[in-house]
Amino acid sequence: MSLPILTDGLVLPVSHALIQILTEELTRHAPGLDPVQEASVITFNFRDRDYSAARGGYHPVEIRLSRSDNGFRFDYLTDFSYVGAGWDIELAKEIDFDINADCCEVRFCRPVPLRAAVDFFTTFQDNFVAYYQLGAFTIEVSVEKADG
Template identity: 45%
Template sequence: MTMPFHLAGMALPISPELPDLLRKVVREQQLDLTHVSTLTFNFRSPGYSAETGGVHPVELRLIRGLHGWVFDYITDFSYQGVGQDVELCKELDFNLSCDEHYLQGWGPLPGVEARELFALWQRNFISYAQLGYFTVTVSGE
């Protein structure tokens, strides 16, 4: 099974290691992509909690395009609040399909800041995934 990605023209630079990581997940889970037009990956660190912190959960969505899979969005979640009021919220939201990016506490990010933050986030995320911090589930439609 091949899983080509179409990365040309992306607003944020996607490291080749990220599509490789996603291909590996699809291969390990033996997913049949024949009739699938979207894939949603959920990366969860079992030890992450509001009390102790840890590696944030991430949701990543791909859309099948004419020339391969395209990144739709990548969202990094974190616990916000205190005590009974704590809840899992979007901390970083990279909406690659429309080039809009958001950081909690800052709001929308201009292009230069979004690219810098995304590069840092992407390196960390790939490292955490390679070190086995995540349990991954994938759903397709």
């Protein structure tokens, strides 16, 4: 199966390694699916089962793609971390590359346009790919079926 991810016009330099990871995980989790014909939205969740507020670990990452023309475009790439203290601890967005809003948000920092976050994204992406290659994540893939 091929997952055509369209990156033309995208400010962020998405690597071949990231596209390959998403393609492989979709194939593993939805064998036989023709994404262009059958899917409208694909969401990938990467989780470290041992990650906790007390022990730390690899942050959960969610990546969402939406169908566009004959392929898929990134909607967002979001990294989550635990925030709070005591009984009031929850997962919250730590880093959010919101492609549709052309915005990068990092907790405790002001939002910036994606073009101002290219170097930061490259580092984020390189780290994510390295953690994936280490086997740090359990992966879930959700596919929203296309109408008709």
